[in-house]
Amino acid sequence: MTAPIVFSTDADIRGQLEGRLVTEGTSECVCTDSPEAALERLQEQPRPLLLIDVLSDGDHSITAELQSLLMERRVPALNVVTFGNGSLPRPVAALSDLLSVHHSVVDRGVLDALQSDDRLADIAAQSCPRPMPEFRRVEAGGVHFTTYTPSFFSVIDDLLRVAHRDVTLLIVGETGTGKTTLARFIHQRSSRRDRPFQNLACGALPSDLIESELFGHVRGAFTGADRNKIGRFEAAGRGTLLLDEIDVLDPKQQAKLLKVIETGEYEMVGSTESRHSEARLIVAANVNLEELMRKSQFRSDLYYRLNVLEFRLPPLRDRQPDIVPLAMEFVDEFCEEHEIVVRRISREFLRALQEHRWSGNLRELKNHIRRAVLFCENEELTVSDLADSVVCAEGRTNGHAKSTEPGWTLADRIANSEREMLVQALKANGNNRTRTAKALGISRVGLYKKLRRLGLAEERQKAEST
Incomplete structure (x- = not known):
């Protein structure tokens, strides 16, 4: 034993x-x-x-x-x-x-x-x-990544090999997958870490203002331009500039961006004077740029120039092993921020997190954890602290009664936990009792006795007869 x-x-x-x-x-x-x-x-x-x-x-x-x-x-x-x-x-x-x-x-x-x-x-x-499970943990300048998801390992490993190189990088991932955080990590791992980090979300700007934000403008360049204004390339200096949602750039803006990438040269809006940028460029997109290129919505020469070093971030739904560790990090962060004490977390709370789809990825998880911490009572996080949209997902996938319901004795809770484990083991082994018993490390007779004691033998007989 x-x-x-x-x-x-x-x-x-x-x-x-x-x-x-x-x-x-x-x-x-x-x-x-x-x-x-x-x-x-x-x-x-x-x-x-x-x-x-x-x-x-x-x-x-x-x-x-x-x-x-x-x-x-x-x-x-x-x-x-x-x-x-x-x-x-x-x-x-x-x-x-x-x-x-x-x-x-x-x-x-x-x-x-x-x-x-x-x-x-x-x-x-x-x-x-x-x-x-194997994991990766990397940290630089207060920015860190920890993952237990194998599909994310290659991203981290490749990133460590090139983060310190002065080359343009492309980051692709759904909204909320952490593209900005990854860009900050790259900046902190580079020799430019002590220089500025500029972040421009192109999708948040009207199309006619993007050029001015990127390259700056001179006085009188357009209506309302009553003074000179430097752009993000100049503000970044010899640091790092992140351009997010570059898919919204029109063909003219794409051509000017390509020129900066290839020569470092650009002109402020309303000026013919050539200026030089020494910033490192990181670009990000939440759509498939190759598909846009095939539809002639994105310049092929710019795409191939950017596609030399591309990093694809998996959505949170494909990072199942990371959900609880990430949630624990957010709990720590918001407990400190809001001066709230959380000492315990119910298993139902964790199960709800694991079974939710998280279409909004890390941003959605972070927002729900903040809400839960703010609603926390008696120093314990429970499913009642989560929004209905998260709890409902848990309810749909759990067909058995919860072992924490009022009136359940210790024996009830132990039996229910054992019952759920046996159901999962049978399912994983195709309802084959011999394989299930071997996987559980018990005899086939011992498994059958447990199935009878927990009422599972009768359920299987009924299911097989229908």
Whole structure:
């Protein structure tokens, strides 16, 4: 049987659990309040079982330290049981989503629960260890990217190879995917980091003002031009200029942009005097420029000049492993900004985030997290703090009753959690009991007994007969 590691800052709880778990036939049981000691023992176990007493860690600072160590050292497989009140402290929320294949949340009265029905043995057997997902984390000048999404790895890796080179870059991605943040990161990784960073959203300007914003104008160039005004190229100096939504440029503006890219030369509106730009140019678009080129809506020579180094940002719906970590970052940001304390996050809250489509990408997620933090009560984020548009997505995909409904006993909650896990395992294995039992690490007879006890055997028979 897996030797459990108990992590608790409560000496009484450690003593009770150590005695209980040893008497249940466990060869070894380590109880500690040291993150380093817990980590050391976890790394020695092929199928580690970690029991975290979150209620004993008042401000969750020690739990946060353990979470940080686990992320840094990349524990290969982890099975977590949390003693709590049905919700997760913020550090455990991120830990659960990224590292734990099977995560049970049980009440502080877990001593009785563990004693009944060989509960600890069941939890250990049901874990399906998987390697900790690979990730990338890069940071520069206060701007950082962390991703657990493989499709984003190549973007980060390629970016690191060319960010310090003085070349024009093209960033393509849907609205809200983080193009501006990525451009700032590139600027901070370059030798121009101490020089200006200028950002111009071309789509936010009337077409007849874009040229003036880009290149500046002289007095009398047009009605209302009562003084000289420098453009963004001049304002950027030897720094970086980001031009977002360049697809809105008309052919004349595209030609002038191409000239700047190729020669560095431009003229202010209303002037024939040639000026020189030394700014590094980054351009961004939220549409397919190649398609616009084929429709003759975008100059081919400009497209091919920009397409030398192109970075495509995946939408948030394709970055499923990143949703909870990003949400945790935003929670931290808005708690600090609004001086609000959030200590716990319900699992239903996290599930709603993971099941929402996020058509507005990072911007939409950030706005919803800000709203949730502002509505937070009793230092816990729940689904009631989310907008209906997010919660509805969760409701459509979850066909079972929530295990946190009023009137549910601890046994009800444990059984419902186990039931949902078995349903998911059966589905993943094509309803084949032999493969499902093997995946869960239990015998086929043991699986059948669980199906009968939880009422799933009858459901499958009815489904097969219809």
